[in-house]
Amino acid sequence: AKAHQRSSHSYFTVDMGVEIRERVRMMHALRAAFENERLFVVYQPQIDMRTQSPVGAEALLRWKNEEGQFVPPDQFIPIAEYSGLIVDIGEWVLRSACFELIHLHNLGFTDFKMAVNVSQAQFSHPLFLQSLERALTDTRAPANCLELEITESMAMNDPEMLIKTLHHIKQLGVQISIDDFGTGFSSLSHLQKLNVDKLKIDRAFVNEINDKSGEGSIAKMIVQLSQSLNIKVIAEGVETKLQADTLMGFGCHLAQGYLYARPKTQLDLRAWLAQGPDH
Numbered sequence: 001a002k003a004h005q006r007s008s009h010s011y012f013t014v015d016m017g018v019e020i021r022e023r024v025r026m027m028h029a030l031r032a033a034f035e036n037e038r039l040f041v042v043y044q045p046q047i048d049m050r051t052q053s054p055v056g057a058e059a060l061l062r063w064k065n066e067e068g069q070f071v072p073p074d075q076f077i078p079i080a081e082y083s084g085l086i087v088d089i090g091e092w093v094l095r096s097a098c099f100e101l102i103h104l105h106n107l108g109f110t111d112f113k114m115a116v117n118v119s120q121a122q123f124s125h126p127l128f129l130q131s132l133e134r135a136l137t138d139t140r141a142p143a144n145c146l147e148l149e150i151t152e153s154m155a156m157n158d159p160e161m162l163i164k165t166l167h168h169i170k171q172l173g174v175q176i177s178i179d180d181f182g183t184g185f186s187s188l189s190h191l192q193k194l195n196v197d198k199l200k201i202d203r204a205f206v207n208e209i210n211d212k213s214g215e216g217s218i219a220k221m222i223v224q225l226s227q228s229l230n231i232k233v234i235a236e237g238v239e240t241k242l243q244a245d246t247l248m249g250f251g252c253h254l255a256q257g258y259l260y261a262r263p264k265t266q267l268d269l270r271a272w273l274a275q276g277p278d279h
């Protein structure tokens with residue numbers, strides 16, 4: 001029994017050691033990339049499906065490592081969150097997105113909206129509101145064209161803090177949307193109290209809309225919920241015409257997905273917008 005114990009103990013130690021070392025390595029590499037300005041932001045257009053015209057974009061972070069490979073955000077964002085790096089990186093993404101927003105407005109796309117992802121650690125940081133206000137005043141981006149995407153789980157961790165912070169954000173005129181809606185089990189009474197502007201249907205529920213079976217009953221339910229709460233709704237990960245038509249049938253008119261556009265560098269986005277939606 002003793003031998004067995006020792007071997008299982010060393011097994012876990014080795015395994016965890018490797019994982020922790022890998023995480024620490026990635027954290028150092030990420031910090032270096034941030035400091036050496038090797039992170040960048042891409043923008044995925046959001047579309048009004050009825051007119052096929054772009055109405056805004058979501059800012060998404062990209063990291064190309066020393067070997068020239070893209071590290072997926074799903075891998076490095078958790079490390080940025082865990083290490084606290086997300087506070088500085090997130091502020092930089094927010095400022096970059098605000099600068100791009102005002103640039104697009106100056107090019108004549110005056111109603112264009114910009115959505116930015118905000119992590120829990122960023123949101124609950126005591127200086128978050130200050131950095132948000134500073135981003136708006138420094139860039140002169142209009143607050144009502146900026147939208148912050150938060151997740152449902154943030155509503156569950158500390159509802160009091162969240163409600164207070166959201167109140168300040170709304171006073172600035174900045175919009176709030178709930179990202180990946182439906183994946184986080186937040187209560188409906190919560191949702192009403194939070195007074196958000198938009199729900200974002202997670203890609204997983206859009207994916208269920210296909211020829212084989214699923215009529216997208218969860219997506220439909222979220223659209224109906226948004227209608228009864230009188231808030232906006234957008235679907236992410238729309239890849240097929242069937243999905244677009246089905247969502248429009250439900251009453252969801254906003255979409256983001258490969259059917260319309262992949263995330264684009266800032267120069268590609270400007271060129272794409274200048275060409276118009278039919279090109």
Ligand code: C2E
Nearest residue numbers: 060061073074077093117118119237238239256257258259
């Ligand atoms: P998310 O916020 O749910 O972002 C949507 C993800 O779906 C993006 O992946 C986008 O490229 C992808 N996507 C959009 N349309 C389609 C489609 O039609 N098909 C498929 N298969 N995928 C589609 P990405 O850029 O890899 O980002 C992954 C996640 O990383 C994001 O999920 C978000 O949670 C996080 N993230 C990205 N940038 C930031 C950031 O600046 N700050 C924070 N806190 N998180 C970020």
Ligand code: CA
Nearest residue numbers: 058117149179
């Ligand atoms: Ca998002």
Ligand code: CA
Nearest residue numbers: 179180200236
């Ligand atoms: Ca999302």
Ligand code: CA
Nearest residue numbers: 180202203236
């Ligand atoms: Ca998602």
